[in-house]
Amino acid sequence: xxxxxxxxxxxxxxxxxxxxxxxxxxxxxxxxxxxxxxxxxxxxxxxxxxxxxxxxxxxxxxxxxxxxxxxxxxxxxxxxxxxxxxxxxxxxxxxxxxxxxxxxxxxxxxxxxxxxxxxxxxxxxxxxxxxxxxxxxxxxxxxxxxxxxxxxxxxxxxxxxxxxxxxxxxxxxxxxxxxxxxxxxxxxxxxxxxxxxxxxxxxxxxxxxxxxxxxxxxxxxxxxxxxxxxxxxxxxxxxxxxxxxxxxxxxxxxxxxxxxxxx
Amino acid sequence: xxxxxxxxxxxxxxxxxxxxxxxxxxxxxxxxxxxxxxxxxxxxxxxxxxxxxxxxxxxxxxxxxxxxxxxxxxxxxxxxxxxxxxxxxxxxxxxxxxxxxxxxxxxxxxxxxxxxxxxxxxxxxxxxxxxxxxxxxxxxxxxxxxxxxxxxxxxxxxxxxxxxxxxxxxxxxxxxxxxxxxxxxxxxxxxxxxxxxxxxxxxxxxxxxxxxxxxxxxxxxxxxxxxxxxxxxxxxxxxxxxxxxxxxxxxxxxxxxxxxxxx
Numbered sequence: 001x002x003x004x005x006x007x008x009x010x011x012x013x014x015x016x017x018x019x020x021x022x023x024x025x026x027x028x029x030x031x032x033x034x035x036x037x038x039x040x041x042x043x044x045x046x047x048x049x050x051x052x053x054x055x056x057x058x059x060x061x062x063x064x065x066x067x068x069x070x071x072x073x074x075x076x077x078x079x080x081x082x083x084x085x086x087x088x089x090x091x092x093x094x095x096x097x098x099x100x101x102x103x104x105x106x107x108x109x110x111x112x113x114x115x116x117x118x119x120x121x122x123x124x125x126x127x128x129x130x131x132x133x134x135x136x137x138x139x140x141x142x143x144x145x146x147x148x149x150x151x152x153x154x155x156x157x158x159x160x161x162x163x164x165x166x167x168x169x170x171x172x173x174x175x176x177x178x179x180x181x182x183x184x185x186x187x188x189x190x191x192x193x194x195x196x197x198x199x200x201x202x203x204x205x206x207x208x209x210x211x212x213x214x215x216x217x218x219x220x221x222x223x224x225x226x227x228x229x230x231x232x233x234x235x236x237x238x239x240x241x242x243x244x245x246x247x248x249x250x251x252x253x254x255x256x257x258x259x260x261x262x263x
Numbered sequence: 264x265x266x267x268x269x270x271x272x273x274x275x276x277x278x279x280x281x282x283x284x285x286x287x288x289x290x291x292x293x294x295x296x297x298x299x300x301x302x303x304x305x306x307x308x309x310x311x312x313x314x315x316x317x318x319x320x321x322x323x324x325x326x327x328x329x330x331x332x333x334x335x336x337x338x339x340x341x342x343x344x345x346x347x348x349x350x351x352x353x354x355x356x357x358x359x360x361x362x363x364x365x366x367x368x369x370x371x372x373x374x375x376x377x378x379x380x381x382x383x384x385x386x387x388x389x390x391x392x393x394x395x396x397x398x399x400x401x402x403x404x405x406x407x408x409x410x411x412x413x414x415x416x417x418x419x420x421x422x423x424x425x426x427x428x429x430x431x432x433x434x435x436x437x438x439x440x441x442x443x444x445x446x447x448x449x450x451x452x453x454x455x456x457x458x459x460x461x462x463x464x465x466x467x468x469x470x471x472x473x474x475x476x477x478x479x480x481x482x483x484x485x486x487x488x489x490x491x492x493x494x495x496x497x498x499x500x501x502x503x504x505x506x507x508x509x510x511x512x513x514x515x516x517x518x519x520x521x522x523x524x525x526x
Binding site: 046047050051053054055062065181182184185188262 | 309310313314316317318325328444445447448451525
């Protein structure tokens with residue numbers, strides 16, 4: 001077993017740890033490698049999901065789509081999509097029925113898997129630009145919230161935008177916006193800066209997904225469109241079956257964050 | 264009838280002219296407004312087209328997808344997709360059967376229409392940055408070429424990348440790259456600079472689509488992924504029916520080019 005810090009691991013070693021049972025959120029793991037959201041649906045749902053993503057590119061930047069039944073991706077050719085995320089969710093009729101670390105037994109030959117960009121991908125760029133990552137420093141998952149903003153519907157899918165929130169020192173908000181704007185395939189620029197109530201978020205201390213994250217004095221909450229959005233929207237429309245990652249427990253690919261960086 | 268120069272027209276007036284029979288390429292029309300490629304296919308082809316676009320985002324940046332049978336788009340709410348491009352192509356089994364200026368009579372209730380970004384959208388930004396547009400100055404359509412690079416296949420769709428070419432003064436190539444890089448939803452950065460043979464293009468004087476464009480002394484050919492790619496690939500796979508715009512005869516939307524500009 002490796003003794004490297006999570007941030008210094010290469011993706012193949014991190015995935016091997018998850019395959020062997022390590023079961024933790026992946027924020028801060030494998031610095032500079034691209035983490036993705038995973039959604040696997042029966043093929044007859046695939047068009048609705050892909051169209052929903054096209055119509056809502058900020059929360060749903062699709063980085064890869066598999067052939068039906070396949071458990072491999074061009075983003076990480078040696079990875080097994082059924083075992084290599086640290087934690088999954090298995091859904092029936094929109095109801096969460098299991099949260100295992102391996103979904104090999106639940107896999108089906110008609111599943112089309114969508115891999116969707118994750119805001120963790122711009123966190124390395126934020127850190128390099130001197131922006132502190134409070135949730136990483138506090139050893140927590142990022143905080144995610146359902147908002148009062150509706151996504152553009154597609155087929156059977158409709159529902160609210162989910163955002164991730166980072167507490168950013170006021171003097172670095174412009175840097176955080178500039179850095180993330182240049183990574184449009186991993187959520188891009190923030191959707192809102194400042195007042196949580198403007199997004200319908202009542203209490204930052206009670207996120208809908210992930211962990212509450214403590215602000216430091218002078219911090220401003222900054223909100224980015226979140227890749228949990230399609231998972232939340234999909235489950236609200238109750239497909240007969242689906243498999244997703246657990247929020248914050250991402251698949252770590254071999255793609256570099258810089259592959260998705262324009263500047 | 265308006266007497267404004269084409270570049271100074273607003274999109275609604277340009278569309279009205281096309282609806283009334285004006286039948287010309289749209290390069291240089293309605294400066295600062297977003298022009299799009301149009302592809303309408305029977306619904307049972309829509310997933311393949313959308314997946315092909317996801318897998319080949321540089322040639323195929325999808326800006327909108329309609330509901331089946333609809334002839335309207337959020338990009339231009341008052342436009343009629345059946346009449347408002349200057350020239351269409353009607354295809355049966357991959358064979359071009361008509362090139363009319365109105366496809367109202369050919370429209371079908373199962374057609375899903377894809378509107379795909381166009382490199383004309385970054386031409387205003389290029390011009391503002393001082394980059395001359397040789398094809399506009401010469402009153403010609405842009406030159407487009409099939410290349411020896413294969414797109415990533417999706418379902419029934421596979422085929423080569425098509426590129427548009429602009430002759431750029433050598434000292435302005437860096438500017439052209441910087442400006443277009445910041446518009447990733449309208450093809451983004453070039454795919455190649457310099458040698459046409461590297462893309463399998465034998466003779467710049469004989470484009471596969473559009474018009475040949477004369478170089479000025481000191482110009483370098485710069486190649487961008489082109490929205491004609493999905494049309495060429497789709498027709499090679501011979502769907503029973505399809506309607507597209509004619510290359511270079513684009514739909515002009517009400518969206519601003521700056522909507523697709525990051526910097």
